[in-house]
Amino acid sequence: MELWVWFIAAVGLVGCFPLAANGERNAAGTCLPVTVSFCEDVGYSTTPHPTGLPGVSLSTVRSIVQSGCSPQASAFWCRVVAPECDVPRRGVPTRPCRALCEKVKSDCSSRSWPQSTRCDDFPEQNCFDVEDARAGSCQPISVPMCQDLVYNETVMPNLAGHRTQDEAGHAVNSFYPLVIAGCSPQLRDFLCSVFTPRCVSGRALRPCKTLCEQAHSGCEVLMSRFGFDWPNIMQCDAFTTESCDAEDGSPERMSAVDVLRKLEESGSSVRDQSLSLQTAHVLLTFKDADKSGTLDVQEFLQLQHHVDSTRRQYMQSNEWKNTGHNTEEQLRNALGVPVDEQTIKSLWNRFSSQSGINYDQFMTVVTKVEILKERFQANQMSLPCDCKVASFSFDQFIQAAIM
Structure with a gap:
């Protein structure tokens, strides 16, 4: 974790909170700083084996940990190749438990497992972070x-x-x-x-x-x-x-009013510009997969990702930094799809003001284009040509046109 000190200094926040450097030898003289790269954030900083153990390939272990095959992979493997140093026991390493080994091995069955690491060799006690282990106390x-x-x-x-x-x-x-x-x-x-x-x-x-x-x-x-x-x-x-x-924490579904409130609470505004309820309705339509007119929590999280991304696009423009509005060219770049000049002019005339396009309207336009793009892709036909053609019913066309 000590690397974060450099990050803090870089952004000018030194002194906001203390960070301890735990790399020193302990009194027994047997605990050394962990130097295995994928174990820097495992929750301890000293080990008797800072560079790994003989007979266990770090490259193989690294590939297992970095594959993400098990949430407990780093917790287990780091305690194998660079185990935590038990200071009260004069540097004796703290070994992982058998249940943790079995859980990771099961999760990572598609990965190459080092033959020298057998779960039966680990103790049954000292278990942690295993779903099958005994439940703790809240x-x-x-x-x-x-x-x-x-x-x-x-x-x-x-x-x-x-x-x-x-x-x-x-x-x-x-x-x-x-x-x-x-x-x-x-x-x-x-x-x-x-x-x-x-x-x-x-x-x-x-x-x-x-x-x-x-x-x-x-x-x-x-x-x-x-x-x-x-x-x-x-x-x-x-x-x-x-x-x-x-x-x-709220199992109920969210209406457009709820969506707007939660977006405001998460910091979706730009300067003094907030999103409108009308835009919230468009945003809800974008992620309302079951067409219920409301969003569940997972749909809202996906929507929030879209809002954050579009907000960053809006704020990255030099024009916004100067006037608080974006230009026609910046709108074209943000759409992310090939749109002819006549369509851009039509969008601009519909949504912009004399100063340019503000944040709320920018969010509306970008979201509507994303909705249309998804609807086109959902109806796209497979044809033996280098082209993109979709088949729409009249009802689908009307829904897209008035959206």
Whole structure:
């Protein structure tokens, strides 16, 4: 985690919170800093074997961990090749448990498994972060960053293998500069779902994949600018959408009014420009897959990703920075589909004002074009030509035309 110190310095936020450097030898002189690259974020920093163990290929292990075949892959393999140093026991490594090994091996059955690593060789005790292990006790969240979520209880150990909330809090605070930088409105909720997961019947609820993808897409550019990769324990492919409905805490479906309110709460405005209820209706239509007139939580998370992406497109223009409006050329670039000049003129005359196109109208136009593109693709015909042709019924044509 100490690499984040450089990131904090780069964005001018040094001193916002303390970061400990735990790379020193302990009093026994046997614990060294973990230097295995994919174990930097596993939740501990010292090991008796900083560069791995003989007989276990780091390249093979790295491919298993980075494949995302199991959410527990890094927690298990790091404790095999670079196990946590047990300071009170004078540097004796803390070994992973048998159930954890069996869970990861089962999840990663399609990957090449090192023959020297047999689950029977590991102890049955000291289990953590295994769905089949004994359920823990729900506890009130004490990590400050995660105390005003839609849930208020968590369970340890977490996805990263932290056994206490103090350890989890230290780890999640390392991402605080990204949270206050505002690269993604979903980042804080996702981080907390990893480091202080929601407690359900004594077990940790897995993070929502859609929430992860939104946090990652929003912050990837900023992280890359300073030479950082998305941590292995937070790879979105390791999660599923099964827990997404529970992230919101409200099982009921959302109307356009609800969608607009939640978008405003997540910071969807630009300067003093907010989205209108009329635009919220268009946005709801875009992700209303079952045509119910409402969105469930998963559909809303997908919609939020679209809104965040379109908002960034609008804010990236030099014209917006100067006047708060975008130009006809910037609208054309944002549509992302080949549109003839007559259509662009028609859109511009319909949605722009004398100053240009404002944020609300920009969102409406881009979303409507996305809806039309999806409807065309859904009806596209397979023809033996280098062309794109779709078949529409009269009703479908009318719906698209008046949308």
